[in-house]
Amino acid sequence: MIPASFDYQRASSVDEAIGLLSGAGEDAKLLAGGHSLLPLMKLRLASPSLLVDIAGIQELSYVRQSGDHLAIGSLTRHADLSRSEAALHEAPLLAHVAGQIGDPQVRHRGTIGGSIAHGDPASDLPAACLALNASFVVASPRGERNIAAADFFRGFLETELASDEVLVEIIVPTAAGAGWSFQKFNRRAQDWAIVGVAAVSNGSTRIGLVNMGPTPVRAIGVEQALGQGASVTEAAQHASDGLDPPADLNASPEYRRHLATVLVGRALEEAAQKKA
Amino acid sequence: MKVSLTVNGTARSDDVEPRLLLVQYLREVVGLTGTNIGCDTSSCGACTIHVDGESVKSCTMLAVQAEGASITTIEGLASNGDMHPMQEAFRTHHGLQCGYCTPGMVMAATSLLAENASPTEAEVREGLEGNLCRCTGYHNIVKAVLAAAES
Numbered sequence: 001m002i003p004a005s006f007d008y009q010r011a012s013s014v015d016e017a018i019g020l021l022s023g024a025g026e027d028a029k030l031l032a033g034g035h036s037l038l039p040l041m042k043l044r045l046a047s048p049s050l051l052v053d054i055a056g057i058q059e060l061s062y063v064r065q066s067g068d069h070l071a072i073g074s075l076t077r078h079a080d081l082s083r084s085e086a087a088l089h090e091a092p093l094l095a096h097v098a099g100q101i102g103d104p105q106v107r108h109r110g111t112i113g114g115s116i117a118h119g120d121p122a123s124d125l126p127a128a129c130l131a132l133n134a135s136f137v138v139a140s141p142r143g144e145r146n147i148a149a150a151d152f153f154r155g156f157l158e159t160e161l162a163s164d165e166v167l168v169e170i171i172v173p174t175a176a177g178a179g180w181s182f183q184k185f186n187r188r189a190q191d192w193a194i195v196g197v198a199a200v201s202n203g204s205t206r207i208g209l210v211n212m213g214p215t216p217v218r219a220i221g222v223e224q225a226l227g228q229g230a231s232v233t234e235a236a237q238h239a240s241d242g243l244d245p246p247a248d249l250n251a252s253p254e255y256r257r258h259l260a261t262v263l264v265g266r267a268l269e270e271a272a273q274k275k276a
Numbered sequence: 277m278k279v280s281l282t283v284n285g286t287a288r289s290d291d292v293e294p295r296l297l298l299v300q301y302l303r304e305v306v307g308l309t310g311t312n313i314g315c316d317t318s319s320c321g322a323c324t325i326h327v328d329g330e331s332v333k334s335c336t337m338l339a340v341q342a343e344g345a346s347i348t349t350i351e352g353l354a355s356n357g358d359m360h361p362m363q364e365a366f367r368t369h370h371g372l373q374c375g376y377c378t379p380g381m382v383m384a385a386t387s388l389l390a391e392n393a394s395p396t397e398a399e400v401r402e403g404l405e406g407n408l409c410r411c412t413g414y415h416n417i418v419k420a421v422l423a424a425a426e427s
């Protein structure tokens with residue numbers, strides 16, 4: 001399957017990428033690892049007129065600890081994040097989740113920035129970012145702004161990003177010693193999660209869900225129940241409160257609701273065990 | 277558009293359409309047909325090659341994205357007519373039947389060992405989760421990779 005024709009430019013810096021994007025029409029797209037965008041283009045579900053390839057911007061690939069947070073360059077590949085000492089120590093959930101994505105070939109190409117900017121409810125890293133209370137630094141001709149993960153995902157494959165904005169950095173409050181868990185349920189190796197649950201407990205508990213609505217979502221019902229002193233079993237009953245999980249070939253909405261309850265229960269138990 | 281890269285140690289430069297997939301470039305422009313196309317949807321791993329030493333599905337990469345990269349295909353593994361130890365291990369342990377998945381399996385397996393020189397059986401199975409085989413049931417493939425890791 002061959003994508004429709006497009007123009008292709010390489011950007012060697014963030015400024016150059018912003019310049020190329022703002023000089024182009026709405027349907028220009030950034031290309032990072034290409035592991036979400038190219039499959040869509042091959043199926044002709046996306047046909048951008050211009051691809052701005054940012055994969056060569058070396059300075060956007062890093063994982064650094066800086067004070068009370070971890071700063072991750074948007075072009076950091078899943079394979080590098082999963083092996084990063086800083087991430088393994090300061091935000092082990094994130095490193096673990098990066099190591100569970102797809103298969104080794106996918107992790108050699110896919111980037112954290114692409115995963116987040118794509119805004120796919122089936123992606124794993126956005127749910128982890130919700131659980132970790134991460135925020136995203138975004139650059140455009142108007143300067144930089146910081147968007148909380150909780151405010152970033154707007155609709156199916158739709159985010160707060162404007163068409164001339166580049167996601168440059170992911171900021172994750174450090175959570176060394178926090179309890180955490182990632183429960184990814186699928187039926188075949190390599191598959192996307194049918195439902196996934198990322199949980200972090202560090203005083204209070206935050207939970208991000210994979211594939212439980214049109215966007216990556218938080219399990220607010222569970223978080224509130226725990227805040228009011230509910231047991232794990234009671235709180236898990238609220239896993240899909242207010243949510244509208246999708247139906248597809250893998251699962252019905254009812255099945256996803258059931259899975260969410262079971263997986264939230266497991267995640268809370270594991271997070272409690274891991275807490276230092 | 278011009279793309280300059282190294283394929284199996286030989287530098288080359290070709291004029292390609294930006295939408296040309298790397299797998300098509302390798303098969304149709306370079307003429308290396310060892311890399312197979314199975315699913316064409318990033319699922320089966322038949323098209324696995326190395327980009328700068330790491331396994332990548334070449335049906336999910338544009339040729340122009342390989343600018344400056346060093347590409348290795350199955351044809352580039354043997355040296356001076358001697359099979360690579362991984363190829364040898366697949367032969368010895370019957371790690372193939374029809375052979376369609378084999379170039380991708382071998383490339384994924386060599387990349388796996390470059391990252392983890394002595395994997396456990398479970399690590400081999402997980403490390404090859406991006407590669408599907410319709411014939412062997414995987415058992416002998418895993419045996420071959422473990423044997424190659426030992427040798």
Ligand SMILES: Cc1cc2nc3c(=O)[nH]c(=O)nc-3n(C[C@H](O)[C@H](O)[C@H](O)COP(=O)(O)OP(=O)(O)OC[C@H]3O[C@@H](n4cnc5c(N)ncnc54)[C@H](O)[C@@H]3O)c2cc1C
Binds near residue numbers: 030034
């Ligand atoms: C076979 C297969 C299995 C997979 N399995 C999983 C899985 O189990 N879990 C999972 O979470 N993901 C999975 N993925 C998706 C994978 O993680 C993608 O790599 C990731 O979602 C997108 O990252 P990318 O760098 O490839 O982005 P690209 O495909 O290059 O880009 C995706 C989108 O984000 C935009 N974009 C990219 N970078 C930026 C930036 N810095 N600023 C603004 N916009 C940007 C692009 O314009 C595009 O719209 C799988 C993919 C494949 C092919």
Ligand code: FES
Binds near residue numbers: 312316318319
């Ligand atoms: S042909 Fe590339 S993964 Fe199947």
Ligand code: FES
Binds near residue numbers: 372373376410412
């Ligand atoms: S040997 Fe036939 S597909 Fe693997």
